[in-house]
Amino acid sequence: MDARNGIGGSLSGLDLRAEIERLRKERNAVILAHYYQKPELQDLADFVGDSLDLSRKAAETNADVIAFCGVRFMAETAKILSPDKIVVLPDMDAGCSLEDSCPPDQFAAFRAQHPDHIALTYINCSTEVKALSDIIVTSSSAEKILAQIPADQKIIFGPDRNLGGYLQRKTGRELLLWPGVCIVHEAFSETELLKLKAEHPGAPIAAHPECPAYILDHADYVGSTKGILDFSKTMPGDTLIVATEPHIIHQMQKAMPEKNFIGAPGADGNCNCNICPYMALNTMEKLYLALRDLSPKIEIEEGLRVRAKKSLDRMLELAGATVGQGDLGPVPA
Ligand code: 13P
Numbered sequence: 001m002d003a004r005n006g007i008g009g010s011l012s013g014l015d016l017r018a019e020i021e022r023l024r025k026e027r028n029a030v031i032l033a034h035y036y037q038k039p040e041l042q043d044l045a046d047f048v049g050d051s052l053d054l055s056r057k058a059a060e061t062n063a064d065v066i067a068f069c070g071v072r073f074m075a076e077t078a079k080i081l082s083p084d085k086i087v088v089l090p091d092m093d094a095g096c097s098l099e100d101s102c103p104p105d106q107f108a109a110f111r112a113q114h115p116d117h118i119a120l121t122y123i124n125c126s127t128e129v130k131a132l133s134d135i136i137v138t139s140s141s142a143e144k145i146l147a148q149i150p151a152d153q154k155i156i157f158g159p160d161r162n163l164g165g166y167l168q169r170k171t172g173r174e175l176l177l178w179p180g181v182c183i184v185h186e187a188f189s190e191t192e193l194l195k196l197k198a199e200h201p202g203a204p205i206a207a208h209p210e211c212p213a214y215i216l217d218h219a220d221y222v223g224s225t226k227g228i229l230d231f232s233k234t235m236p237g238d239t240l241i242v243a244t245e246p247h248i249i250h251q252m253q254k255a256m257p258e259k260n261f262i263g264a265p266g267a268d269g270n271c272n273c274n275i276c277p278y279m280a281l282n283t284m285e286k287l288y289l290a291l292r293d294l295s296p297k298i299e300i301e302e303g304l305r306v307r308a309k310k311s312l313d314r315m316l317e318l319a320g321a322t323v324g325q326g327d328l329g330p331v332p333a
């Protein structure tokens with residue numbers, strides 16, 4: 001039986017946690033995890049973070065191997081920034097709906113139709129789209145980077161129309177938006193959110209800017225996953241409504257077991273539709289196999305990598321050392 005397909009058979013009896021620990025040392029590996037990963041993966045990671053902090057860690061680490069518990073564009077970003085390291089992703093099918101919504105050939109054609117615009121692009125995109133872009137942003141760095149672009153410079157923003165729309169409303173800056181969305185953040189229901197808010201009138205709402213405007217309009221705080229986590233530590237009261245992928249609540253509960261964190265609902269009031277199906281593909285078993293076999297490995301053609309690195313380097317330069325707190329804040333009323 002193939003170990004990858006027959007996990008229940010060939011891996012049963014293994015102490016996966018101990019085996020991952022052993023391989024982490026033997027391989028001189030660092031395990032990076034995003035806040036949307038399963039709690040057991042977050043708990044064994046060397047570092048858990050949002051996209052910007054994970055990029056920085058990937059660029060800085062001395063490890064020989066980066067095992068990336070996240071989605072493919074995040075692991076590709078690590079490889080672009082650390083080409084001499086082996087980067088493994090437990091499941092190569094861990095994609096992203098935003099990446100899928102922006103095929104490189106269509107993005108290139110769109111850029112060609114607007115030669116007087118620069119492309120400011122959300123990190124949730126393919127390496128090819130990064131190579132076609134001028135500056136990459138994350139949700140925690142977007143506003144700071146946008147503020148450094150001269151006011152008369154025309155800008156294409158892709159692929160997330162919700163983050164782009166939020167930035168337009170927040171800064172008053174006009175952006176030419178690519179029409180991509182995150183299927184997870186699109187699944188929240190305004191009607192159900194308002195019902196939940198009525199049950200907990202004192203609870204603030206924290207939302208990720210990938211949510212549509214009809215959700216963000218009700219938020220007391222808007223920011224990256226790291227920003228939402230920071231907000232949960234300083235918010236007034238002891239109950240928070242969280243409008244992003246619910247696995248982030250694991251970190252909140254660990255840090256503040258006495259507080260109450262409630263995931264914002266989907267259309268049926270109680271669905272699992274806001275669990276990211278791509279992030280969910282990574283498991284302990286697949287992480288173990290990735291460390292054991294050094295596969296699936298991220299490979300990027302060198303010319304493409306160098307072109308994509310330029311726009312990522314611009315992000316790291318312009319984001320500076322002080323962002324990463326994810327503090328975009330609410331849209332002024
Ligand atoms: P963050 O940079 O806020 O962690 O966002 C990553 C992401 O994919 C959100 O859906």
Ligand code: SF4
Nearest residue numbers: 071096097182184276
């Ligand atoms: Fe992509 Fe949405 Fe999943 Fe984030 S939550 S990785 S944007 S599909």
